[in-house]
Amino acid sequence: MNELLLLMKNELMVTAIIFLLLFIKVGKGMSNDRLLPVVQTLLLANLILGCFFNQEGALFGNMYHTTPLIALQKNILGLGVYLISLVCSDWLKKTEHLAEFFLLMLSALLGMYLLISGGNLLIFYLSLELATIPVAAMANFDLDKKRSSEGAMKQILSSAFSSGILLFGISLIYGITGTISFSELPQLADGSALFIMAFIFLFSALAFKLSIVPFHLWTADVYEGAPVPVTAFLSVVSKGAVAFVLMTVLYKVFQPIESTWYILVVILSVASMLIGNLFAVRQQNIKRFLAFSSIAQVGFILVGVSSGDIGSSTAVVYFVLIYLFSNLAAFGVATVIAAYSGKENISDYKGLYQTNPFLSWVMALALFSLAGIPPTAGFFGKLFLLTAGGSKGSYVYLLIAALNMIISLYYYLRVVRAMFMDKNETPVPPIQTGASAKLGLIICGIGIVLTGMMGWIYDYIQSLH
Protein backbone atom coordinates (compact mmCIF):
# COMPACT_ATOMS: atom_id res chain seq x y z
CA MET A 1 0.00 0.00 0.00
CA ASN A 2 2.85 2.34 0.94
CA GLU A 3 4.61 1.45 -2.26
CA LEU A 4 1.49 2.26 -4.25
CA LEU A 5 1.20 5.68 -2.65
CA LEU A 6 4.85 6.47 -3.18
CA LEU A 7 5.29 5.28 -6.74
CA MET A 8 2.04 6.75 -8.05
CA LYS A 9 2.27 10.00 -6.13
CA ASN A 10 2.11 12.24 -9.20
CA GLU A 11 -0.95 10.50 -10.58
CA LEU A 12 -2.68 10.44 -7.20
CA MET A 13 -1.99 14.12 -6.63
CA VAL A 14 -3.40 15.09 -10.03
CA THR A 15 -6.45 12.88 -9.40
CA ALA A 16 -6.95 14.57 -6.03
CA ILE A 17 -6.86 18.00 -7.67
CA ILE A 18 -9.36 16.81 -10.29
CA PHE A 19 -11.76 15.61 -7.58
CA LEU A 20 -11.34 18.81 -5.60
CA LEU A 21 -12.22 20.86 -8.67
CA LEU A 22 -15.26 18.64 -9.28
CA PHE A 23 -16.46 19.20 -5.71
CA ILE A 24 -15.92 22.94 -6.00
CA LYS A 25 -17.88 22.95 -9.25
CA VAL A 26 -20.74 20.82 -7.95
CA GLY A 27 -20.88 22.72 -4.65
CA LYS A 28 -21.20 26.46 -4.27
CA GLY A 29 -18.61 27.33 -6.85
CA MET A 30 -15.94 29.99 -6.60
CA SER A 31 -15.23 33.14 -8.51
CA ASN A 32 -12.39 32.95 -11.00
CA ASP A 33 -10.27 35.41 -9.04
CA ARG A 34 -10.32 33.11 -6.03
CA LEU A 35 -10.20 29.75 -7.81
CA LEU A 36 -7.20 30.49 -10.02
CA PRO A 37 -4.68 31.06 -7.17
CA VAL A 38 -5.95 27.87 -5.49
CA VAL A 39 -5.34 25.84 -8.63
CA GLN A 40 -1.94 27.44 -9.16
CA THR A 41 -0.90 26.60 -5.58
CA LEU A 42 -2.07 23.00 -5.99
CA LEU A 43 -0.14 22.63 -9.23
CA LEU A 44 2.96 24.05 -7.55
CA ALA A 45 2.47 21.57 -4.70
CA ASN A 46 2.26 18.77 -7.26
CA LEU A 47 5.50 19.97 -8.79
CA ILE A 48 7.31 20.15 -5.44
CA LEU A 49 5.97 16.76 -4.38
CA GLY A 50 7.23 15.30 -7.61
CA CYS A 51 10.81 16.29 -6.81
CA PHE A 52 11.11 14.02 -3.75
CA PHE A 53 11.11 10.28 -3.04
CA ASN A 54 11.59 9.22 -6.62
CA GLN A 55 12.50 5.59 -6.86
CA GLU A 56 12.33 2.73 -9.25
CA GLY A 57 9.48 0.28 -9.12
CA ALA A 58 6.70 -1.49 -10.93
CA LEU A 59 3.06 -2.00 -10.01
CA PHE A 60 0.06 -4.03 -11.20
CA GLY A 61 2.06 -6.84 -12.75
CA ASN A 62 4.37 -4.52 -14.71
CA MET A 63 1.50 -2.51 -16.20
CA TYR A 64 2.84 0.57 -14.47
CA HIS A 65 6.51 1.24 -13.88
CA THR A 66 8.50 4.26 -12.85
CA THR A 67 12.13 5.30 -12.59
CA PRO A 68 13.77 8.57 -11.50
CA LEU A 69 14.05 9.56 -15.17
CA ILE A 70 10.33 8.98 -15.72
CA ALA A 71 9.61 11.01 -12.59
CA LEU A 72 11.71 13.85 -14.02
CA GLN A 73 9.81 13.67 -17.30
CA LYS A 74 6.54 13.88 -15.38
CA ASN A 75 7.82 16.87 -13.48
CA ILE A 76 8.74 18.61 -16.72
CA LEU A 77 5.14 18.13 -17.92
CA GLY A 78 3.80 19.29 -14.55
CA LEU A 79 6.00 22.37 -14.78
CA GLY A 80 4.53 23.01 -18.22
CA VAL A 81 0.96 22.96 -16.88
CA TYR A 82 1.93 25.15 -13.92
CA LEU A 83 3.54 27.71 -16.23
CA ILE A 84 0.48 27.67 -18.50
CA SER A 85 -1.72 28.42 -15.49
CA LEU A 86 0.58 31.38 -14.73
CA VAL A 87 1.28 32.93 -18.12
CA CYS A 88 -2.27 32.51 -19.38
CA SER A 89 -3.93 33.81 -16.21
CA ASP A 90 -5.20 36.94 -17.95
CA TRP A 91 -7.16 34.77 -20.38
CA LEU A 92 -8.15 32.25 -17.71
CA LYS A 93 -9.67 34.91 -15.46
CA LYS A 94 -11.98 35.99 -18.25
CA THR A 95 -13.23 32.54 -19.16
CA GLU A 96 -16.63 31.53 -17.95
CA HIS A 97 -15.83 27.91 -17.04
CA LEU A 98 -12.47 27.97 -15.29
CA ALA A 99 -13.05 24.84 -13.20
CA GLU A 100 -14.00 22.77 -16.26
CA PHE A 101 -11.00 24.06 -18.14
CA PHE A 102 -8.62 22.79 -15.48
CA LEU A 103 -10.61 19.58 -15.13
CA LEU A 104 -10.01 18.80 -18.78
CA MET A 105 -6.41 19.95 -18.75
CA LEU A 106 -5.54 17.90 -15.66
CA SER A 107 -7.32 14.83 -17.06
CA ALA A 108 -5.12 15.13 -20.12
CA LEU A 109 -2.09 15.57 -17.87
CA LEU A 110 -3.06 12.44 -15.94
CA GLY A 111 -3.27 10.58 -19.23
CA MET A 112 0.21 11.76 -20.14
CA TYR A 113 1.64 10.66 -16.78
CA LEU A 114 0.17 7.18 -17.27
CA LEU A 115 1.36 7.19 -20.88
CA ILE A 116 4.96 7.74 -19.84
CA SER A 117 4.71 5.15 -17.06
CA GLY A 118 2.75 2.53 -18.97
CA GLY A 119 4.31 -0.87 -19.46
CA ASN A 120 1.68 -2.45 -21.63
CA LEU A 121 0.02 -1.64 -24.95
CA LEU A 122 -3.40 -1.58 -23.28
CA ILE A 123 -2.32 1.11 -20.81
CA PHE A 124 -0.53 2.84 -23.66
CA TYR A 125 -3.72 3.03 -25.72
CA LEU A 126 -6.01 4.00 -22.83
CA SER A 127 -3.73 6.76 -21.60
CA LEU A 128 -3.13 8.08 -25.10
CA GLU A 129 -6.90 8.46 -25.45
CA LEU A 130 -7.13 10.06 -22.01
CA ALA A 131 -4.48 12.50 -23.14
CA THR A 132 -6.21 13.45 -26.40
CA ILE A 133 -10.01 13.39 -25.93
CA PRO A 134 -10.06 16.15 -23.25
CA VAL A 135 -7.82 18.30 -25.43
CA ALA A 136 -10.39 18.15 -28.23
CA ALA A 137 -13.04 19.35 -25.78
CA MET A 138 -10.67 22.09 -24.62
CA ALA A 139 -10.08 23.24 -28.19
CA ASN A 140 -13.80 24.04 -28.36
CA PHE A 141 -13.65 26.26 -25.29
CA ASP A 142 -14.53 29.50 -27.08
CA LEU A 143 -18.06 28.16 -27.49
CA ASP A 144 -19.42 31.00 -29.58
CA LYS A 145 -16.46 31.34 -31.92
CA LYS A 146 -16.81 29.58 -35.27
CA ARG A 147 -13.10 28.91 -35.58
CA SER A 148 -12.86 27.29 -32.19
CA SER A 149 -15.47 24.65 -33.00
CA GLU A 150 -13.93 24.11 -36.41
CA GLY A 151 -10.55 23.49 -34.82
CA ALA A 152 -12.05 21.13 -32.26
CA MET A 153 -13.85 19.21 -35.02
CA LYS A 154 -10.58 18.73 -36.88
CA GLN A 155 -8.84 17.66 -33.70
CA ILE A 156 -11.43 15.03 -32.67
CA LEU A 157 -11.75 13.57 -36.16
CA SER A 158 -8.01 13.30 -36.70
CA SER A 159 -7.41 11.86 -33.26
CA ALA A 160 -10.23 9.31 -33.68
CA PHE A 161 -8.78 8.32 -37.03
CA SER A 162 -5.25 8.05 -35.70
CA SER A 163 -6.35 5.98 -32.71
CA GLY A 164 -8.11 3.62 -35.14
CA ILE A 165 -4.83 3.19 -37.01
CA LEU A 166 -2.95 2.72 -33.74
CA LEU A 167 -5.38 0.01 -32.67
CA PHE A 168 -5.08 -1.81 -35.96
CA GLY A 169 -1.32 -1.87 -35.49
CA ILE A 170 -1.68 -3.12 -31.92
CA SER A 171 -4.08 -5.87 -33.01
CA LEU A 172 -1.56 -7.08 -35.59
CA ILE A 173 1.20 -7.05 -32.99
CA TYR A 174 -1.02 -9.10 -30.70
CA GLY A 175 -1.72 -11.50 -33.52
CA ILE A 176 1.97 -11.98 -34.32
CA THR A 177 3.40 -12.20 -30.83
CA GLY A 178 0.47 -13.05 -28.57
CA THR A 179 1.48 -10.46 -25.99
CA ILE A 180 0.89 -6.79 -25.38
CA SER A 181 3.42 -6.32 -22.61
CA PHE A 182 6.39 -4.02 -23.28
CA SER A 183 8.82 -6.31 -21.46
CA GLU A 184 7.92 -9.44 -23.43
CA LEU A 185 7.58 -7.87 -26.87
CA PRO A 186 11.29 -7.40 -27.74
CA GLN A 187 12.01 -11.13 -27.36
CA LEU A 188 9.01 -12.13 -29.44
CA ALA A 189 9.39 -9.54 -32.20
CA ASP A 190 10.46 -11.41 -35.31
CA GLY A 191 11.06 -8.56 -37.74
CA SER A 192 8.79 -10.12 -40.36
CA ALA A 193 7.08 -7.95 -42.96
CA LEU A 194 3.80 -8.12 -41.06
CA PHE A 195 5.50 -7.01 -37.87
CA ILE A 196 7.07 -4.04 -39.65
CA MET A 197 3.69 -3.10 -41.07
CA ALA A 198 2.19 -3.24 -37.60
CA PHE A 199 5.02 -1.07 -36.34
CA ILE A 200 4.39 1.48 -39.09
CA PHE A 201 0.69 1.64 -38.16
CA LEU A 202 1.63 2.25 -34.52
CA PHE A 203 4.32 4.76 -35.39
CA SER A 204 2.04 6.76 -37.68
CA ALA A 205 -0.48 7.14 -34.87
CA LEU A 206 2.26 8.56 -32.65
CA ALA A 207 3.32 10.76 -35.55
CA PHE A 208 -0.25 12.11 -35.71
CA LYS A 209 -0.02 13.16 -32.07
CA LEU A 210 3.45 14.66 -32.53
CA SER A 211 2.27 16.28 -35.80
CA ILE A 212 5.22 15.04 -37.80
CA VAL A 213 4.99 15.73 -41.54
CA PRO A 214 3.05 14.17 -43.39
CA PHE A 215 0.67 13.68 -40.44
CA HIS A 216 0.60 17.39 -39.60
CA LEU A 217 -2.36 18.59 -41.61
CA TRP A 218 -4.67 19.19 -38.63
CA THR A 219 -2.06 21.02 -36.56
CA ALA A 220 -2.13 24.54 -37.89
CA ASP A 221 -5.94 24.69 -38.05
CA VAL A 222 -6.38 23.39 -34.52
CA TYR A 223 -3.71 25.71 -33.16
CA GLU A 224 -5.28 28.73 -34.81
CA GLY A 225 -8.84 27.87 -33.85
CA ALA A 226 -8.27 26.87 -30.24
CA PRO A 227 -7.87 29.43 -27.42
CA VAL A 228 -4.20 30.32 -26.81
CA PRO A 229 -3.74 28.39 -23.51
CA VAL A 230 -5.00 25.24 -25.23
CA THR A 231 -2.63 25.83 -28.12
CA ALA A 232 0.21 26.25 -25.65
CA PHE A 233 -0.78 23.01 -23.91
CA LEU A 234 -1.01 21.14 -27.21
CA SER A 235 2.27 22.39 -28.57
CA VAL A 236 4.36 22.01 -25.41
CA VAL A 237 2.98 19.51 -22.92
CA SER A 238 1.35 16.99 -25.22
CA LYS A 239 4.26 17.14 -27.69
CA GLY A 240 6.69 16.57 -24.83
CA ALA A 241 4.75 13.61 -23.46
CA VAL A 242 4.51 11.89 -26.82
CA ALA A 243 8.20 12.55 -27.52
CA PHE A 244 9.09 10.87 -24.22
CA VAL A 245 6.92 7.85 -24.90
CA LEU A 246 8.18 7.62 -28.46
CA MET A 247 11.67 7.08 -27.05
CA THR A 248 10.45 4.31 -24.74
CA VAL A 249 8.59 2.62 -27.58
CA LEU A 250 11.43 2.84 -30.07
CA TYR A 251 14.35 2.06 -27.77
CA LYS A 252 12.80 -0.68 -25.66
CA VAL A 253 9.88 -2.26 -27.46
CA PHE A 254 11.05 -2.04 -31.06
CA GLN A 255 14.75 -2.50 -30.36
CA PRO A 256 14.95 -5.62 -32.65
CA ILE A 257 13.96 -3.64 -35.74
CA GLU A 258 16.17 -0.64 -35.05
CA SER A 259 17.54 -0.46 -38.59
CA THR A 260 13.98 -0.10 -39.90
CA TRP A 261 12.85 2.63 -37.61
CA TYR A 262 16.09 4.56 -38.01
CA ILE A 263 15.37 5.09 -41.73
CA LEU A 264 11.77 6.01 -40.96
CA VAL A 265 12.75 8.55 -38.30
CA VAL A 266 15.41 10.15 -40.52
CA ILE A 267 13.05 10.59 -43.48
CA LEU A 268 10.21 11.96 -41.36
CA SER A 269 12.46 14.35 -39.46
CA VAL A 270 13.90 15.82 -42.65
CA ALA A 271 10.38 16.24 -44.03
CA SER A 272 9.17 17.86 -40.79
CA MET A 273 12.01 20.32 -40.59
CA LEU A 274 11.77 21.34 -44.24
CA ILE A 275 8.00 21.62 -44.54
CA GLY A 276 7.54 23.14 -41.09
CA ASN A 277 10.12 25.81 -41.88
CA LEU A 278 8.93 26.57 -45.39
CA PHE A 279 5.31 26.95 -44.29
CA ALA A 280 6.24 29.01 -41.24
CA VAL A 281 7.88 31.58 -43.51
CA ARG A 282 4.59 32.63 -45.08
CA GLN A 283 2.33 32.72 -42.02
CA GLN A 284 0.61 35.92 -40.92
CA ASN A 285 -1.20 34.70 -37.80
CA ILE A 286 1.09 34.33 -34.77
CA LYS A 287 -0.55 31.06 -33.64
CA ARG A 288 -0.27 29.49 -37.08
CA PHE A 289 3.31 30.70 -37.20
CA LEU A 290 4.09 29.02 -33.88
CA ALA A 291 2.27 25.89 -35.07
CA PHE A 292 4.55 25.47 -38.06
CA SER A 293 7.56 26.39 -35.98
CA SER A 294 6.61 23.62 -33.53
CA ILE A 295 6.37 21.15 -36.45
CA ALA A 296 9.93 22.12 -37.38
CA GLN A 297 11.06 21.78 -33.74
CA VAL A 298 9.59 18.27 -33.62
CA GLY A 299 11.74 17.51 -36.65
CA PHE A 300 14.76 18.56 -34.59
CA ILE A 301 13.62 16.39 -31.68
CA LEU A 302 13.50 13.46 -34.10
CA VAL A 303 17.12 14.15 -35.07
CA GLY A 304 17.98 13.51 -31.44
CA VAL A 305 15.67 10.50 -31.16
CA SER A 306 17.20 8.83 -34.23
CA SER A 307 20.44 7.58 -32.72
CA GLY A 308 18.93 5.60 -29.86
CA ASP A 309 21.60 5.68 -27.14
CA ILE A 310 21.78 7.29 -23.69
CA GLY A 311 23.08 10.55 -25.13
CA SER A 312 20.08 10.92 -27.39
CA SER A 313 17.48 10.34 -24.72
CA THR A 314 19.30 12.80 -22.43
CA ALA A 315 19.42 15.36 -25.22
CA VAL A 316 15.70 14.96 -25.95
CA VAL A 317 14.65 15.38 -22.31
CA TYR A 318 16.94 18.41 -22.00
CA PHE A 319 15.63 19.93 -25.22
CA VAL A 320 11.99 19.41 -24.23
CA LEU A 321 12.70 21.31 -20.99
CA ILE A 322 14.20 24.22 -22.93
CA TYR A 323 11.51 24.09 -25.59
CA LEU A 324 8.90 24.26 -22.83
CA PHE A 325 10.34 27.50 -21.43
CA SER A 326 10.83 29.11 -24.84
CA ASN A 327 7.51 28.15 -26.38
CA LEU A 328 5.51 29.00 -23.26
CA ALA A 329 7.15 32.43 -23.12
CA ALA A 330 6.15 33.04 -26.75
CA PHE A 331 2.62 31.76 -26.18
CA GLY A 332 2.41 33.72 -22.93
CA VAL A 333 3.09 37.00 -24.70
CA ALA A 334 0.65 36.04 -27.45
CA THR A 335 -2.03 35.27 -24.81
CA VAL A 336 -1.52 38.55 -22.98
CA ILE A 337 -1.81 40.53 -26.20
CA ALA A 338 -4.79 38.49 -27.44
CA ALA A 339 -6.57 38.79 -24.08
CA TYR A 340 -6.27 42.59 -23.95
CA SER A 341 -6.41 43.70 -27.56
CA GLY A 342 -7.72 40.65 -29.45
CA LYS A 343 -4.88 40.97 -31.96
CA GLU A 344 -3.23 37.80 -33.28
CA ASN A 345 -1.47 38.81 -36.49
CA ILE A 346 2.26 39.34 -36.84
CA SER A 347 1.62 42.70 -38.49
CA ASP A 348 -0.18 43.83 -35.31
CA TYR A 349 3.07 43.29 -33.41
CA LYS A 350 4.74 46.12 -35.32
CA GLY A 351 6.01 48.78 -32.96
CA LEU A 352 5.25 46.66 -29.90
CA TYR A 353 8.57 47.68 -28.34
CA GLN A 354 7.53 51.34 -28.02
CA THR A 355 4.40 50.54 -26.03
CA ASN A 356 5.25 47.25 -24.27
CA PRO A 357 9.02 46.87 -23.83
CA PHE A 358 8.76 44.04 -21.26
CA LEU A 359 6.55 41.86 -23.47
CA SER A 360 8.72 42.52 -26.51
CA TRP A 361 11.90 41.53 -24.66
CA VAL A 362 10.36 38.28 -23.41
CA MET A 363 9.07 37.48 -26.89
CA ALA A 364 12.44 38.28 -28.46
CA LEU A 365 14.26 36.10 -25.93
CA ALA A 366 11.83 33.23 -26.59
CA LEU A 367 12.21 33.53 -30.35
CA PHE A 368 16.01 33.69 -30.11
CA SER A 369 15.92 30.53 -28.02
CA LEU A 370 13.59 28.78 -30.48
CA ALA A 371 15.90 29.76 -33.33
CA GLY A 372 18.92 28.50 -31.37
CA ILE A 373 21.08 31.62 -31.06
CA PRO A 374 24.06 31.05 -28.69
CA PRO A 375 23.59 32.80 -25.36
CA THR A 376 20.09 31.36 -24.96
CA ALA A 377 19.38 27.78 -23.92
CA GLY A 378 17.89 26.87 -27.28
CA PHE A 379 21.37 26.81 -28.79
CA PHE A 380 22.63 24.26 -26.29
CA GLY A 381 19.51 22.15 -26.67
CA LYS A 382 19.92 22.00 -30.45
CA LEU A 383 23.66 21.42 -30.10
CA PHE A 384 23.11 18.34 -27.95
CA LEU A 385 20.33 17.09 -30.24
CA LEU A 386 22.56 17.33 -33.30
CA THR A 387 25.52 15.79 -31.45
CA ALA A 388 23.33 12.87 -30.43
CA GLY A 389 21.98 12.52 -33.96
CA GLY A 390 25.52 12.55 -35.34
CA SER A 391 26.67 9.61 -33.26
CA LYS A 392 25.66 7.26 -36.08
CA GLY A 393 27.91 9.11 -38.47
CA SER A 394 25.36 10.34 -41.03
CA TYR A 395 26.76 13.79 -41.65
CA VAL A 396 24.53 14.64 -44.61
CA TYR A 397 21.59 14.37 -42.25
CA LEU A 398 23.24 16.75 -39.77
CA LEU A 399 24.01 19.16 -42.59
CA ILE A 400 20.32 19.24 -43.57
CA ALA A 401 19.38 19.88 -39.94
CA ALA A 402 21.92 22.70 -39.64
CA LEU A 403 20.69 24.29 -42.88
CA ASN A 404 17.17 24.16 -41.52
CA MET A 405 18.29 26.07 -38.45
CA ILE A 406 19.41 28.83 -40.80
CA ILE A 407 16.05 28.91 -42.60
CA SER A 408 14.30 29.10 -39.24
CA LEU A 409 16.38 32.14 -38.27
CA TYR A 410 14.72 34.09 -41.06
CA TYR A 411 11.16 33.72 -39.88
CA TYR A 412 11.87 33.99 -36.16
CA LEU A 413 13.77 37.22 -36.70
CA ARG A 414 10.97 38.53 -38.91
CA VAL A 415 8.77 38.75 -35.81
CA VAL A 416 11.59 40.35 -33.81
CA ARG A 417 12.04 42.93 -36.55
CA ALA A 418 8.33 43.68 -36.57
CA MET A 419 8.39 44.29 -32.82
CA PHE A 420 11.57 46.33 -32.53
CA MET A 421 12.27 48.04 -35.85
CA ASP A 422 9.06 48.50 -37.82
CA LYS A 423 7.12 51.70 -37.37
CA ASN A 424 3.40 51.55 -36.74
CA GLU A 425 0.83 54.35 -36.50
CA THR A 426 -1.48 52.35 -34.24
CA PRO A 427 0.58 49.90 -32.16
CA VAL A 428 -0.93 47.70 -29.46
CA PRO A 429 -1.74 50.05 -26.55
CA PRO A 430 0.31 49.70 -23.33
CA ILE A 431 -0.88 46.63 -21.45
CA GLN A 432 -0.96 46.29 -17.67
CA THR A 433 0.15 42.68 -17.37
CA GLY A 434 -1.31 40.83 -14.39
CA ALA A 435 1.04 39.84 -11.55
CA SER A 436 0.91 36.09 -12.07
CA ALA A 437 1.31 36.40 -15.84
CA LYS A 438 4.35 38.57 -15.22
CA LEU A 439 5.72 36.01 -12.76
CA GLY A 440 5.22 33.22 -15.30
CA LEU A 441 6.93 35.18 -18.06
CA ILE A 442 9.86 35.99 -15.76
CA ILE A 443 10.23 32.30 -14.80
CA CYS A 444 10.23 31.40 -18.50
CA GLY A 445 12.82 34.10 -19.23
CA ILE A 446 15.09 32.92 -16.41
CA GLY A 447 14.65 29.36 -17.61
CA ILE A 448 15.62 30.32 -21.16
CA VAL A 449 18.80 32.05 -20.01
CA LEU A 450 19.93 29.76 -17.19
CA THR A 451 19.06 26.26 -18.43
CA GLY A 452 21.72 26.60 -21.10
CA MET A 453 24.34 28.11 -18.80
CA MET A 454 24.09 25.52 -16.06
CA GLY A 455 25.76 22.37 -17.30
CA TRP A 456 24.79 20.36 -14.24
CA ILE A 457 21.20 20.10 -15.51
CA TYR A 458 22.40 18.08 -18.49
CA ASP A 459 24.70 16.00 -16.27
CA TYR A 460 21.86 15.43 -13.84
CA ILE A 461 19.56 14.13 -16.58
CA GLN A 462 22.35 11.88 -17.83
CA SER A 463 23.00 10.52 -14.33
CA LEU A 464 19.37 9.36 -14.09
CA HIS A 465 19.73 6.81 -16.91
Next chain:
Amino acid sequence: MMEPGLYHILFISAALFFIGIYGFFTRRNLITMLMSTELILNSVNLNFIAFNKYLWPGKMDGLFFTVFVIAIAAAEAAVGIAIIINLYRSHQSIDVASAEDLKY
Protein backbone atom coordinates in the same frame (compact mmCIF):
# COMPACT_ATOMS: atom_id res chain seq x y z
CA MET B 1 -20.31 -26.49 -45.86
CA MET B 2 -16.98 -24.88 -45.10
CA GLU B 3 -16.11 -24.02 -41.52
CA PRO B 4 -15.09 -20.32 -41.26
CA GLY B 5 -11.48 -20.00 -40.18
CA LEU B 6 -9.09 -17.27 -39.10
CA TYR B 7 -8.48 -16.04 -42.64
CA HIS B 8 -12.15 -15.44 -43.35
CA ILE B 9 -12.48 -13.26 -40.28
CA LEU B 10 -9.25 -11.43 -41.02
CA PHE B 11 -10.51 -10.78 -44.53
CA ILE B 12 -13.73 -9.27 -43.19
CA SER B 13 -11.91 -7.14 -40.66
CA ALA B 14 -9.38 -5.85 -43.22
CA ALA B 15 -12.26 -5.04 -45.57
CA LEU B 16 -14.07 -3.18 -42.77
CA PHE B 17 -10.89 -1.28 -41.94
CA PHE B 18 -10.40 -0.06 -45.48
CA ILE B 19 -14.10 0.71 -45.98
CA GLY B 20 -13.78 2.87 -42.87
CA ILE B 21 -10.71 4.65 -44.22
CA TYR B 22 -12.35 5.11 -47.61
CA GLY B 23 -15.46 6.54 -45.98
CA PHE B 24 -13.40 8.85 -43.78
CA PHE B 25 -11.64 10.35 -46.77
CA THR B 26 -14.56 10.58 -49.18
CA ARG B 27 -17.60 11.48 -47.07
CA ARG B 28 -18.18 15.17 -46.44
CA ASN B 29 -20.73 14.78 -43.68
CA LEU B 30 -19.29 14.92 -40.18
CA ILE B 31 -21.58 12.27 -38.69
CA THR B 32 -20.70 9.89 -41.50
CA MET B 33 -17.02 10.55 -40.93
CA LEU B 34 -17.46 9.70 -37.26
CA MET B 35 -19.30 6.52 -38.30
CA SER B 36 -16.37 5.61 -40.53
CA THR B 37 -13.98 5.79 -37.59
CA GLU B 38 -16.36 3.52 -35.69
CA LEU B 39 -16.07 1.03 -38.55
CA ILE B 40 -12.29 1.12 -38.18
CA LEU B 41 -12.56 0.48 -34.45
CA ASN B 42 -14.96 -2.41 -34.99
CA SER B 43 -12.62 -4.01 -37.51
CA VAL B 44 -9.96 -3.86 -34.82
CA ASN B 45 -12.31 -5.56 -32.39
CA LEU B 46 -12.90 -8.37 -34.87
CA ASN B 47 -9.15 -8.73 -35.29
CA PHE B 48 -8.56 -9.01 -31.56
CA ILE B 49 -11.31 -11.56 -31.05
CA ALA B 50 -10.18 -13.67 -34.02
CA PHE B 51 -6.54 -13.68 -32.93
CA ASN B 52 -7.57 -14.55 -29.41
CA LYS B 53 -9.80 -17.44 -30.48
CA TYR B 54 -7.65 -19.01 -33.19
CA LEU B 55 -4.03 -18.17 -32.33
CA TRP B 56 -3.70 -17.38 -28.62
CA PRO B 57 -6.61 -19.04 -26.83
CA GLY B 58 -4.69 -19.04 -23.55
CA LYS B 59 -3.89 -15.33 -23.55
CA MET B 60 -6.97 -13.26 -22.88
CA ASP B 61 -5.35 -9.86 -23.59
CA GLY B 62 -7.19 -9.59 -26.89
CA LEU B 63 -10.57 -10.08 -25.33
CA PHE B 64 -9.87 -7.48 -22.64
CA PHE B 65 -8.62 -5.06 -25.24
CA THR B 66 -11.91 -5.34 -27.12
CA VAL B 67 -13.92 -4.40 -24.05
CA PHE B 68 -11.79 -1.31 -23.51
CA VAL B 69 -11.94 -0.34 -27.19
CA ILE B 70 -15.75 -0.43 -27.10
CA ALA B 71 -15.81 1.80 -24.02
CA ILE B 72 -13.32 4.31 -25.43
CA ALA B 73 -15.13 4.39 -28.77
CA ALA B 74 -18.29 5.40 -26.93
CA ALA B 75 -16.44 8.17 -25.09
CA GLU B 76 -14.88 9.40 -28.30
CA ALA B 77 -18.23 9.42 -30.08
CA ALA B 78 -19.77 11.36 -27.17
CA VAL B 79 -17.16 14.12 -27.34
CA GLY B 80 -17.25 14.07 -31.14
CA ILE B 81 -21.00 14.47 -31.31
CA ALA B 82 -20.92 17.24 -28.69
CA ILE B 83 -18.40 19.11 -30.83
CA ILE B 84 -20.47 18.51 -33.97
CA ILE B 85 -23.61 19.86 -32.26
CA ASN B 86 -21.68 22.96 -31.28
CA LEU B 87 -20.39 23.28 -34.83
CA TYR B 88 -23.96 23.02 -36.10
CA ARG B 89 -25.00 25.85 -33.78
CA SER B 90 -22.36 28.19 -35.16
CA HIS B 91 -22.31 27.10 -38.81
CA GLN B 92 -25.92 25.87 -39.33
CA SER B 93 -24.54 22.84 -41.14
CA ILE B 94 -22.59 19.65 -40.49
CA ASP B 95 -20.92 19.55 -43.87
CA VAL B 96 -17.12 19.67 -43.80
CA ALA B 97 -17.15 22.11 -46.68
CA SER B 98 -18.98 24.68 -44.55
CA ALA B 99 -16.22 24.63 -41.96
CA GLU B 100 -13.26 25.95 -43.87
CA ASP B 101 -12.48 29.31 -42.36
CA LEU B 102 -9.06 28.06 -41.39
CA LYS B 103 -6.86 27.87 -44.42
CA TYR B 104 -3.36 28.77 -45.39
